[in-house]
Each structure stands twice: as C-alpha cells, then as structure tokens.
Amino acid sequence: MEHPPETQRDEGYKYEWIKQSIGDAxxxxxxxxxxxxxxLRVMSRKSQLSITTVMRAYLDLEQEGRIESRPQSGFYVRRKQRELAAPRTSNPDLKPTRLDSLDFHFEIMNAMVDTAIVPLGAATPAAELLPLAELTKRLRQVGALHKDAYGYEELVGNRKLRAQIAYHMLETGMNVHMDDIIITNGASEALYLALAVLAGPGSTVAVESPCYFGYLHILETLGIATLEIPTDPETGVDIDALEQAFDLYDVKACILQPNYNNPFGSLTPDAKKQRLADLFAARGVTLIEDDIVGDLPFAGPRPRTIASFKPELEAIYISSFSKTLSPGLRIGWIYSKALHSDLHRRKMAISMNTNRPAQLALADYLAGGRYAKHLKNYRAHCRRQVNQIAAAVEKFFPEKTRLSDPKGGFLLWTVLPERIDSDRLYRAALAEGIGIAPGSIFTSQNRYRNCIRLSCGHPYSASIEAALKRLGELATASVGD
Structure with a gap:
C-alpha cells in the first residue's frame, strides 16, 4: 500500500485517504x-499514519456499513446479509382502552435492573459511555463549593441548573425562560405532573402506538384511558388518524415523542411537525412533548421540537438527562408557561423537592461546557452500537423478521414472524440470562405479541453477540412450535 500524498497529510485528509483505500479494495x-x-497496527505502519487516525477511518467505514468489528478479533468486510424490511405502520383500534394488569410490566422492569443479565431489554446507556468520573468529581465538590448543599433547594429547582437548561433548549428551537422550568425527579415525574393537571380519572389521553410502557403505567395509575394512534416507524404519528380521534373523543391531551420515539425510533420530519403544531393549536388539545432522546441524532443537527414551530402553542415539554448523562441522578424537567403554577402546586404535593446535591453538581458540569463534547462522542457510540446489533439481527434472526431503521437514539424495534409469541420468548431468554422487552408491554391493547424492543445502549461485545445469536436460535425454534 502506498503512503498518502504529502498534500493530503498536510491538509488533514489522512483518515479520508484510508477510507478510500479500503473502500477501493x-x-x-x-x-x-x-x-x-x-x-490497526499494520495499517498504521504501512500508511505511516497514527493508530488514532486509522481507527477514526475504520469507525467511519463501520458506521457506513462497509466493515464490522468483531470482539477480540478485528475488523472485517461486512457480509451482505438480506435486507430486512421495515416494520409496517401500526394499526391499533381507535378507541380508549385500559390495561387489565400491570403485573407483567413490573416483572419485566425488575428484570431490567438485574446486572447479571445481558442488557438488551432496558433502555439505559452503559456506564462506560457516560461522563461519570466528571460527575462524581462535581458531586464530591458540592459540599465545599456550595453553602447548605445538603439542604432543600428552591422548590422549582436550582436557578443555575434551570438557566443552563433554558440555554440548552435553544438547540431544540425553543426560546424559553428559566422561570417557566421546574426540575423534576426524572421525566416520569414530569409526565405524571402534566397528566395530573390536564386529565382526571375517566378521561382520555392519546399516545403513539406502540408507546413507551412508562406512559401506560402513569395513565393507568391516574385512571386515565389510553387512546392509541397509528404510527409510522420512520415518520411518527399518523396525523389524519389523530385528527379523527379528536373528532370522535374528548381527548384531554396527547403525548408524543417526535424525536427518536420509544420504541420505534421514529423521527418526525419538520414539515409534519409543523402540521402537528397547527393541529394542536386549531383543536385546543394540549401537546405533551417528550424529548428525552432528542440530543442523540446519528448525524446532522439536533432535531427541533413540535412546539418550536408555533411558539404561541400552549404545549408542555418534558425531558431529562437520564439517557445522556446519568439515569441515577434522576434529574428531569418540565416546561410550560401557561400551566407553570398548576404544575408547581402538583410538584409540591407529590415530592416537594428534587435532590439538591445532584442539581448543584449537574449545574456545575453543564456550565463547564463539557456536555457538547460528550454528546459528540456518545452519539457516535450509539450509532455504531445500533448498526452492530442490527447486523447481528440480520445474521441470526429468522426469515421474515422486520427491523426498524432509527436515525438516532439507541433502540431497535424488531417484528418477528407472526407465529412467535414474544412473551414466551422473553421468559425463555431470561432463563438463559438474556434480557429483552416484549412488544406486549408497549400497548394497552392485545397487540405486538410477535415484537421485541432491543436496547443498543451498551458497547457491542462477545457476550452481546452470543446473546443475540442465542436469541435468534430461540426465536427460530419458536417458529416451528
């Protein structure tokens, strides 16, 4: 192999030269x-370039799907597996429903936090991908830097943290005031507050279908009926069906996750977000916009929110740092100018306050300007892990499997052949130390029984590959049952 031309080395195109050389081969x-x-070492020696430069080129080739890494083995030209079809647009019954029981949900959630199982079920990032050393350092400094660090915080949340969040939200297209933000115990409490204010027992709230199972827990706890709306796995909620639902029922609110929806991973295009903003404004239905993974695009700028397309829209925005910085800090927030006072009163009745040391540490971390750099590296990891697990699904799972193609986040929605019962598959996999999330928990209706959600939040490893292979074997065996 020839060395890259001196002009290219001088002009900073070294890794591009390596990409082209491997691609040409x-x-x-x-x-x-x-x-x-x-x-890496051989390529570094032959090209007279650093191992870091070679690694950068290889990771780009991997993200493009041209090569793949194999644990403790190296990089290989990716085999052309069959192209898996995307899941179809969902088609739930357009009627309010209630869950019969949450027992199976709770059983699965308990399994998700078991560190002994292979983590393909819980939608949480691996600790090694998060800036935990820096956050730990900040937490240790809290007592020395802040008077009364272990006392109560302002009831709406730390001022410095709310200011940092308001600044960060500019990237979403929203120009908000810090005084309209309330710090919560994660996004779950934020959603609970919103629903408690907007909808009482016996009322109806619309959601995408499938939807994050945590929504269903809260809706059921509050005695609220769930109205599932057909959803496209690439572009999000079906607007025509949503408008029809508004015609048929007295919908008090609608929860949407337009940026990398859980579990589909769908990203609603800007033109569709504009139509949704117009619809909510025209119908007077309150949008609850969950943007918890909006910070994780695989490429390009961070996507905007629905609310950003109509600033006068009286929407409620919720998010947290659980998917990007630390699940354990439990720092989320809720924004609403119109309903701020009502939300604040509910917060005081439910938990009054949010952990002050965690708020102080996080505010200091964000003010230090490190979040953007962390996100850049973290997004690359998420993209690579999603691609690696998608390739393994193509390789190991049965024929006629369908797979989502997310453009951000770290989740994959997998539709298995219809004869497979994913509840049974979940139990069989768990018995062998493998965690997955069966499709039945993402709906209030009897649907998605042949679907599973796979989490790609952990670096690909020999144990994850072995678990996916075994999962594929269990699924294939189920086809013949």
Whole structure:
C-alpha cells in the first residue's frame, strides 16, 4: 500500500485517504465479504499514519456499513446479509382502552435492573459511555463549593441548573425562560405532573402506538384511558388518524415523542411537525412533548421540537438527562408557561423537592461546557452500537423478521414472524440470562405479541453477540412450535 500524498497529510485528509483505500479494495474485489481488514497496527505502519487516525477511518467505514468489528478479533468486510424490511405502520383500534394488569410490566422492569443479565431489554446507556468520573468529581465538590448543599433547594429547582437548561433548549428551537422550568425527579415525574393537571380519572389521553410502557403505567395509575394512534416507524404519528380521534373523543391531551420515539425510533420530519403544531393549536388539545432522546441524532443537527414551530402553542415539554448523562441522578424537567403554577402546586404535593446535591453538581458540569463534547462522542457510540446489533439481527434472526431503521437514539424495534409469541420468548431468554422487552408491554391493547424492543445502549461485545445469536436460535425454534 502506498503512503498518502504529502498534500493530503498536510491538509488533514489522512483518515479520508484510508477510507478510500479500503473502500477501493472492497469495490475491486481485493477484499471480499468476510475478509479481515488490515489491523490497526499494520495499517498504521504501512500508511505511516497514527493508530488514532486509522481507527477514526475504520469507525467511519463501520458506521457506513462497509466493515464490522468483531470482539477480540478485528475488523472485517461486512457480509451482505438480506435486507430486512421495515416494520409496517401500526394499526391499533381507535378507541380508549385500559390495561387489565400491570403485573407483567413490573416483572419485566425488575428484570431490567438485574446486572447479571445481558442488557438488551432496558433502555439505559452503559456506564462506560457516560461522563461519570466528571460527575462524581462535581458531586464530591458540592459540599465545599456550595453553602447548605445538603439542604432543600428552591422548590422549582436550582436557578443555575434551570438557566443552563433554558440555554440548552435553544438547540431544540425553543426560546424559553428559566422561570417557566421546574426540575423534576426524572421525566416520569414530569409526565405524571402534566397528566395530573390536564386529565382526571375517566378521561382520555392519546399516545403513539406502540408507546413507551412508562406512559401506560402513569395513565393507568391516574385512571386515565389510553387512546392509541397509528404510527409510522420512520415518520411518527399518523396525523389524519389523530385528527379523527379528536373528532370522535374528548381527548384531554396527547403525548408524543417526535424525536427518536420509544420504541420505534421514529423521527418526525419538520414539515409534519409543523402540521402537528397547527393541529394542536386549531383543536385546543394540549401537546405533551417528550424529548428525552432528542440530543442523540446519528448525524446532522439536533432535531427541533413540535412546539418550536408555533411558539404561541400552549404545549408542555418534558425531558431529562437520564439517557445522556446519568439515569441515577434522576434529574428531569418540565416546561410550560401557561400551566407553570398548576404544575408547581402538583410538584409540591407529590415530592416537594428534587435532590439538591445532584442539581448543584449537574449545574456545575453543564456550565463547564463539557456536555457538547460528550454528546459528540456518545452519539457516535450509539450509532455504531445500533448498526452492530442490527447486523447481528440480520445474521441470526429468522426469515421474515422486520427491523426498524432509527436515525438516532439507541433502540431497535424488531417484528418477528407472526407465529412467535414474544412473551414466551422473553421468559425463555431470561432463563438463559438474556434480557429483552416484549412488544406486549408497549400497548394497552392485545397487540405486538410477535415484537421485541432491543436496547443498543451498551458497547457491542462477545457476550452481546452470543446473546443475540442465542436469541435468534430461540426465536427460530419458536417458529416451528
């Protein structure tokens, strides 16, 4: 292999030269599917470039789907597996429903926090991908830097933290005032507050279908009926069906997650967000916009929110740092100018306050300007992990499997052949130390029984690959049951 031209090395195109060299070798047949790509050390020596530069080029090629890494083995030309079809648009019954029981949900949630199982079920990031050392340092400094660090915080939340959040929300397209933000114990409490204010027992709230199972827990706890709306796995909620639902029922609110929906991973296009904003304004239905993974696009700028397309819209915005910084800090927030006082009173009745040391530490971390750099690296990890697990699903899962193609976040929605019961698959996998989330928990109706959600929040490893292979075997065996 020749060395890159001096002009390219001087102008900073070194990793692009490596990408082109490997790509040309694949295109010409010099490297075939399944062949091992020259190791980082060998490529570094031959090209006279640093291992860091070579690694950067290889990771880009991996994200493009041209090569793949194998645990403790190296990089290989990716085999052309069958192209899995995308899931179809969901088609739930357009009627309010209630859950019969939450017992199975609670059983699964308890399993999700079991560190002994392979973590393909819980939608949480691996600790090694988060800036925990920096956050720990900040927490240790809290007592020395802040008077009364372990006392009560302002009831609406730490001022410095709310100011940092308001600044961060500019990236969503929303220009908000810190005084309209309330710090909560995660996004779950934020959603509970919103629903408690907007909808009473016996009322109806619309959601995407499938939807995050945590929504169903809160709705059921408050005695609220769930109205599931057909949803496209790539572009989000069906607007025509949503408008029809508004015609048929007295819908008190609608919960939408337009940026990398859980579990589909769908991203609602800007034009569709504008239509949704117009619809909510025209119908007077309150939008509760969950933007908890909006910070995790695989490429390009951070996506805007629905509310940003109509600033006068009286929407409620909720989010948290659980998916990007630390699940355990339990720092979320809720924003609403129109309903701020009502939300504040509910917060005082439910929990009054949110952990002050955690707020102080997080405010200091955000003020230090490190969040953007962390997100850049973290997004690359999420994209790579999603691609790696998607490739394993293509390789190991049964024929006629369908797979989502998210553009951000770290979740994959997998539709298995219709004869497979994902509840039974969940129990069989759990018995072998593998965690998954069966599709039945993402609906209030009897649906998605042949679907599973896979979490890609942990770096791909030999144990994860083995778990996916075994999961594929269990699923394939179920087809013949």
């Amino acid at each position: 694949i295109d010409s047949g010099a490297l075939s599917a399944g062949d091992r790509v020259p190791s």
